[in-house]
Amino acid sequence: MKDFLLRYKSWGKEGKAGFLISPAFLWLLLFFLIPLGIIFVYSFCERGNYGGVNWNFTFENYKQVLNPVYLKTILYSFWIAILNTVICLLIGYPMAYYISTRKSTVFKNILLILVILPFWTDFLVRTYAWLVILREGGLINTILLQMGIIQEPLKLLFTDLAVIIGLVYGYLPFMILPLYASIEKLDPSLIEAAYDLGANGFNVFWKVILPLTSPGIIAGSILVFVPTLGAYITPDLLGGAKVMMIGNLIQQQFLKVKNWPFGSSLSFIVLIIVLALLIIYIKFGEPEVEK
Amino acid sequence: MLTNIKEGKLLKKNIVQIKDVVKRFGNVLALDHVSLEIPSGEFFSILGPSGCGKTTLLRLIAGFEIPDSGEIFLEDKMINSTPPYRRNVNTVFQNYALFPHMNIYDNVAFGLKLKGIGRAEIKERVMRSLDLVGLSGMGDRKPRQLSGGQQQRVALSRALVNEPPVLLLDEPLGALDLKLRRQMQVELKSLQKRLGITFIYVTHDQEEALTMSDRIAIMQTGKIEQMDIPPQIYERPRTEFVANFIGISNLFSGNLRNGNGKIYTLTTSDGFEIKATGEGIRPERNATVMVRPEKIQITPGEPKNMSHNINILQGKIEDMIYLGNVIQFIVKLKEQKLIVLEKNYDKTFEFKPDQDVFVSWDIYSTFVLSERVENERLFAQV
Numbered sequence: 169m170k171d172f173l174l175r176y177k178s179w180g181k182e183g184k185a186g187f188l189i190s191p192a193f194l195w196l197l198l199f200f201l202i203p204l205g206i207i208f209v210y211s212f213c214e215r216g217n218y219g220g221v222n223w224n225f226t227f228e229n230y231k232q233v234l235n236p237v238y239l240k241t242i243l244y245s246f247w248i249a250i251l252n253t254v255i256c257l258l259i260g261y262p263m264a265y266y267i268s269t270r271k272s273t274v275f276k277n278i279l280l281i282l283v284i285l286p287f288w289t290d291f292l293v294r295t296y297a298w299l300v301i302l303r304e305g306g307l308i309n310t311i312l313l314q315m316g317i318i319q320e321p322l323k324l325l326f327t328d329l330a331v332i333i334g335l336v337y338g339y340l341p342f343m344i345l346p347l348y349a350s351i352e353k354l355d356p357s358l359i360e361a362a363y364d365l366g367a368n369g370f371n372v373f374w375k376v377i378l379p380l381t382s383p384g385i386i387a388g389s390i391l392v393f394v395p396t397l398g399a400y401i402t403p404d405l406l407g408g409a410k411v412m413m414i415g416n417l418i419q420q421q422f423l424k425v426k427n428w429p430f431g432s433s434l435s436f437i438v439l440i441i442v443l444a445l446l447i448i449y450i451k452f453g454e455p456e457v458e459k
Numbered sequence: 460m461l462t463n464i465k466e467g468k469l470l471k472k473n474i475v476q477i478k479d480v481v482k483r484f485g486n487v488l489a490l491d492h493v494s495l496e497i498p499s500g501e502f503f504s505i506l507g508p509s510g511c512g513k514t515t516l517l518r519l520i521a522g523f524e525i526p527d528s529g530e531i532f533l534e535d536k537m538i539n540s541t542p543p544y545r546r547n548v549n550t551v552f553q554n555y556a557l558f559p560h561m562n563i564y565d566n567v568a569f570g571l572k573l574k575g576i577g578r579a580e581i582k583e584r585v586m587r588s589l590d591l592v593g594l595s596g597m598g599d600r601k602p603r604q605l606s607g608g609q610q611q612r613v614a615l616s617r618a619l620v621n622e623p624p625v626l627l628l629d630e631p632l633g634a635l636d637l638k639l640r641r642q643m644q645v646e647l648k649s650l651q652k653r654l655g656i657t658f659i660y661v662t663h664d665q666e667e668a669l670t671m672s673d674r675i676a677i678m679q680t681g682k683i684e685q686m687d688i689p690p691q692i693y694e695r696p697r698t699e700f701v702a703n704f705i706g707i708s709n710l711f712s713g714n715l716r717n718g719n720g721k722i723y724t725l726t727t728s729d730g731f732e733i734k735a736t737g738e739g740i741r742p743e744r745n746a747t748v749m750v751r752p753e754k755i756q757i758t759p760g761e762p763k764n765m766s767h768n769i770n771i772l773q774g775k776i777e778d779m780i781y782l783g784n785v786i787q788f789i790v791k792l793k794e795q796k797l798i799v800l801e802k803n804y805d806k807t808f809e810f811k812p813d814q815d816v817f818v819s820w821d822i823y824s825t826f827v828l829s830e831r832v833e834n835e836r837l838f839a840q841v
C-alpha cells in the first residue's frame with residue numbers, strides 16, 4: 169500500500185506535471201533550442217562558398233571574432249546598449265514614478281496606454297517615421313530653419329545620435345513598465361517613515377525608494393539592454409552605413425557575405441555573454457526586498 | 460525627591476498645542492476647528508470611531524499634512540509648514556512601516572545615521588533601544604523574519620532611539636491579537652512613564668484608552684467631543700455620543716425642568732420623573748439624561764430607606780444574561796428598556812424573567828447631557 173502511494177505520488181509529480189508543461193517545452197524545443205543547436209554546430213564549421221557550410225570542424229570562426237575590426241563592433245554595441253539602458257532608465261524612472269503616483273486611476277491608465285500605444289504600430293514603420301523627422305529636409309530641421317535658430321540644416325540622420333534617439337524611443341516602454349510595476353508596489357508609508365525619521369527628499373530617494381524599486385530597475389535594464397545588444401533595424405535605418413552593431417554584423421555575415429559559420433559564432437558569443445550576465449545577476453545581484 | 464517635584468512642575472508646560480485647526484479633503488471635513496493642548500510627559504489618547512479624523516490629526520502633527528487653517532505648535536514653535544524631517548517628533552505607524560530591505564539594526568539606526576551621529580554612539584544607542592523593547596540579539600534579522608508583535612517592538616524602538624520629546628502612535632497595537640495587545644499595553648505604558656516622553660496615542664479601543672491614558676480626547680466627525688482624564692470621561696460623559704461610545708449607558712429623553720440648584724427633573728414621554736444633576740445646563744427644553752447600568756439597584760419590592768436623593772422606577776424583568784461576575788438584566792419600563800448590571804450575589808438568582816421589580820439609583824449618578832459641545836467652550840474648560 170505504501171509502495172503504491174509512493175508510486176502514485178511520483179506519478180503525480182512527474183507524469184502529470186510533465187504533461188502540463190509539455191506544450192511549452194515543445195515550443196521551446198522547436199523554436200529556440202533546435203535553431204540554437206544548429207547555430208552552435210555551424211559555428212564550428214568551415215564556410216561554404218555560396219552560403220551554407222562545409223562540414224569540417226574548425227575554431228577559426230571564434231578566432232576571427234578577436235580581429236580588431238569585429239572586436240570594435242562588439243565593444244561599440246555594448247557601449248550603445250549600456251548608453252541606451254542608462255538613458256532609458258534616466259528618462260523612464262521619473263516617468264514611471266509620475267504615472268504610478270497619480271491618484272486618479274483613470275488618468276493612470278490613460279498614461280499607461282500612451283506608453284504602450286507605439287506597440288500598435290510596426291517597429292519598422294515607427295523607425296521610418298524617425299527617418300522622416302531627422303533627415304535634412306525633415307521635421308526638426310524645417311522647424312529650426314523656419315525659426316531662424318540655424319542657417320544650415322543639421323546633420324542628424326545617420327549619426328550615433330540618431331541611432332540612440334531611435335533606440336531610446338523604441339525601448340523606453342520596456343523600461344517604464346517594470347519600473348511602474350515596482351514603484352506601484354512601494355508602500356507609501358515607508359516613504360513617510362523615512363521622512364519621519366529625518367530623511368530629506370534626497371535621502372528618502374537614495375535610501376528607501378531606489379533600493380526598494382531595484383527589482384524594477386534590474387528587470388527594465390535587462391529588458392532594454394539585451395534586445396539593444398542585438399538591435400539591427402535601428403542602426404541600419406538611422407545609422408546608415410556609418411554605424412554598425414553586432415546585429416548588423418551578423419545580418420551582414422549571413423545575408424551579404426554569406427559566411428554562415430562566422431555569423432553563427434558571433435551570435436553564439438553574444439548569447440553566451442548575455443547569459444553570463446544574467447547568471448551573475450541571479451547569483452549575486454538578487455536584492456532581498458521581497459516582503 | 461526634590462528634583463522629582465521640580466520635574467513635576469516642568470511637566471505642566473505644554474509641548475504640543477493645536478489651535479483651531481481645520482483640514483479638508485475635497486468635500487470631507489476631516490478636522491473641524493480642533494484645538495488642544497498637551498503637557499509635556501503626558502500620555503494623551505485620541506479615541507473615536509473609524510473615520511473621525513484621528514489619523515489626520517496625528518499626520519498634521521507629524522507633518523504629513525498641512526492644515527487649511529489654524530496653527531500647530533511644538534515646543535512653542537509654530538510648525539505649520541515645517542517638513543516632517545525637521546520636526547522633533549517620531550511616529551509609530553499602524554502597519555509598522557519597517558524598511559524591508561534593511562535588517563533590524565539598520566532600521567533602528569536609520570534616524571541616527573541621518574543625524575550624522577558617530578558609529579560607536581549609534582551602535583550603543585541602537586543596542587540600548589533594542590534592549591528596551593526586549594529584542595537584543597535580533598539586529599541581524601530582516602523584518603519579515605519577525606512576528607507581528609516583534610515587528611511592533613522594532614517600530615517602537617526605531618522611533619524611541621531618536622529620543623523624540625513627542626511620540627505619535629497610530630493604533631500601534633491594532634494588528635495584534637488580544638492577549639499580546641494587553642501585554643503590550645502594560646509595557647507601553649510603563650515605558651512611557653520611565654522615559655517621560657509625551658505619547659499621543661490614537662486608538663479606537665476604549666478599554667485601551669481608559670487604562671493607559673493620562674487624558675483622553677473623544678472625537679467624532681472631525682470634532683473633539685470631550686477631553687478629560689479617564690474616570691471623568693466614564694463618570695461624566697458630557698454628550699450623548701460620549702456616553703454611548705464609552706461603556707454602556709441608559710439614556711432618558713424628555714422635558715427638563717430646574718428643581719433646586721444643581722438638581723433637575725426630567726419628565727419622560729411615558730410619564731416617569733427622573734431627577735438628575737448638572738451644571739450650567741439650560742432648563743425648559745428637551746434634554747437627555749444618563750445613568751450607567753452598574754449604578755442601578757434592582758429590588759423585588761419598593762426599596763426602603765427612601766430618601767429624596769434616589770430615583771425609583773417600576774418595571775418588569777424582560778431578560779437576564781449571565782456574564783459570570785455580573786448579571787445583566789434587561790428591565791422593561793413602560794416604553795423604555797433599561798440595562799442593569801448587578802454583582803453576582805446568590806440572591807441575584809432569585810429574580811425570574813417577567814417578575815415585577817423596582818429599579819433605583821442615586822440621583823447623583825444621573826447627569827444631564829449637553830447638546831453638542833462647541834469646541835471653543837471645551838477648550839476654555841480644559
Ligand SMILES: Nc1ncnc2c1ncn2[C@@H]1O[C@H](COP(=O)(O)OP(=O)(O)O)[C@@H](O)[C@H]1O
Binds near residue numbers: 485487509514
Ligand atoms: N488623503 C485623504 N484623501 C481624502 N480623504 C481623506 C484622506 N485622509 C483622510 N480622509 C478622510 O478624512 C476622514 C478622516 O480620516 P482619518 O483621519 O483617517 O480617520 P480615522 O483615523 O479616525 O479613522 C475620513 O472621512 C477619510 O475618508
Ligand SMILES: [Mg+2]
Binds near residue numbers: 513514515
Ligand atoms: Mg486611522
